[in-house]
Amino acid sequence: MTVIKRFIAGAVCPRCGEMDCVRMYRDEAREYRECVRCDFEDTQRLDGTPEPQELETRVNQAKPVLDAGERPIRFVPNPAKGDDK
Structure with missing residues (x-):
């Protein structure tokens, strides 16, 4: 299957x-x-569902x-009450 790339008239590059x-x-x-x-x-997906993104947690952040x-x-x-050692 040949991929056909088409220019979008009037589109501005976000970068x-x-x-x-x-x-x-x-x-x-x-x-x-x-x-x-x-x-x-x-x-982007054709069905319109958003991309799954990884949740930010303490494990995947820089230390x-x-x-x-x-x-x-x-x-x-603190020692528990009643523990007199």
Whole structure:
């Protein structure tokens, strides 16, 4: 199957701001846009459902960098009442 890429008349590239340089094409599941001047690329599903995005959690974030001499605080749990050791 040959992919036919067509220019979108009057479209402005979101990255470089140039007009009439964005073209689009489709396959079975996706629609693609690309700029011929700055190599911008964008895709979306044909059925209109949004792209699944990963939720931001403490696991997928970068760890904070401590300055020289800084240490994390460690909390020691209080003993339970009635534990006299």
